[in-house]
Amino acid sequence: MTDARKIALTWKIHEMLHREGFDISGIAPAASHHEDAQHISDWIASGKHGTMRFMERNPGKRGDITSLVDGAKSVIVAGIRYYSADPPHSARSYFVSRYARVRDYHLVVEEKLNRVIRHLKEYIPDAGSRAFCDSEPVSEKAWAIRAGLGWRGRNSLVINKEIGSYIFLGEIVTTAELVYDNASSRDRCGACTLCIEACPTGAICDDRTIDARRCISYLTIEHKGDLPSEFSGKFGNMIYGCDRCQEVCPWNSKAIPWSDSEFVPEHDIAGLSKSDWQTMTPEDFKKLFKASAIRRTGFKMIRRNIDFVNSGLSEKR
Ligand code: SF4
Ligand code: SF4
Numbered sequence: 001m002t003d004a005r006k007i008a009l010t011w012k013i014h015e016m017l018h019r020e021g022f023d024i025s026g027i028a029p030a031a032s033h034h035e036d037a038q039h040i041s042d043w044i045a046s047g048k049h050g051t052m053r054f055m056e057r058n059p060g061k062r063g064d065i066t067s068l069v070d071g072a073k074s075v076i077v078a079g080i081r082y083y084s085a086d087p088p089h090s091a092r093s094y095f096v097s098r099y100a101r102v103r104d105y106h107l108v109v110e111e112k113l114n115r116v117i118r119h120l121k122e123y124i125p126d127a128g129s130r131a132f133c134d135s136e137p138v139s140e141k142a143w144a145i146r147a148g149l150g151w152r153g154r155n156s157l158v159i160n161k162e163i164g165s166y167i168f169l170g171e172i173v174t175t176a177e178l179v180y181d182n183a184s185s186r187d188r189c190g191a192c193t194l195c196i197e198a199c200p201t202g203a204i205c206d207d208r209t210i211d212a213r214r215c216i217s218y219l220t221i222e223h224k225g226d227l228p229s230e231f232s233g234k235f236g237n238m239i240y241g242c243d244r245c246q247e248v249c250p251w252n253s254k255a256i257p258w259s260d261s262e263f264v265p266e267h268d269i270a271g272l273s274k275s276d277w278q279t280m281t282p283e284d285f286k287k288l289f290k291a292s293a294i295r296r297t298g299f300k301m302i303r304r305n306i307d308f309v310n311s312g313l314s315e316k317r
Helices: 003-019 034-045 059-063 105-123 140-146 194-198 216-221 274-278 282-288 299-316
Strands: 024-029 074-081 129-132 167-174 238-240
Touching: 003 024, 003 074, 003 105, 024 140, 034 059, 034 140, 074 105, 074 140, 105 129, 105 167, 140 167, 216 238, 216 299, 238 299, 274 299, 282 299
Parallel strands: none
Antiparallel strands: 024 074, 074 167, 129 167
């Protein structure tokens, strides 16, 4: 492919992503990066993944993105914001992480990326491409940084200097040769440690990883079994996820709420009162969260979280 054609195609892809509603996008050359697999292996070896056994699968693929698409040349990474400004903590309702207040991002982001792939086929019919969103074998934070979208903050999240860290990331791995962005090398956290200080359970580690066994987000969404009694009273009213380390981050102080119509949820999740949650039946749960990431966690675990939060709140009184 000539350089002029590569430039035109790259421009077109950024334009398509923008039209799909993505706020940021960047492209990195596809290559194996065994450090990605090592990073996860070290984290798993230290036990910080808790009971997330699925993280132990596919270590080879995680270090070699080219194994996901034959002849892969480029990794396109796109980000779309999901911030919402509704009150984070209120006495009349339980807290649900902002990312789960919109329609399930796995579905929305993959749909958007698959439309871009279909469109891309019109320009390069022979290209092989696959879309990923929060899929196991892709180390998406590492790829977002390689594609120039941001840096890994102390809270372990990718932060973009324009739109902050409330972003869903998605990737297209493709055989198309494109023009690449420079990796983000600058750490803009500086001397700030606000997220570490704000974390209610001390889950943020010095190496910019999270100890999932202490993280409210993991404990309320992924952890099976009883919640550790040492954290009783520390969850506040959080029954699904925790945004504390994002809420305090100065790079989110100007975050703009999401506006993409595909994210509009079927039900106003943030508007559910405590009594709505407490009287919810398994059937209500299925109906309410049909198109929400919350359905993956399941009714029983949400009930467990409500009971844990209620017992912590009553201890405090
Ligand atoms: S999500 Fe909450 S518990 Fe987890 S690291 Fe961030 S502040 Fe700590
Ligand atoms: S709160 Fe401070 S240290 Fe934490 S991620 Fe944001 S800028 Fe970095």
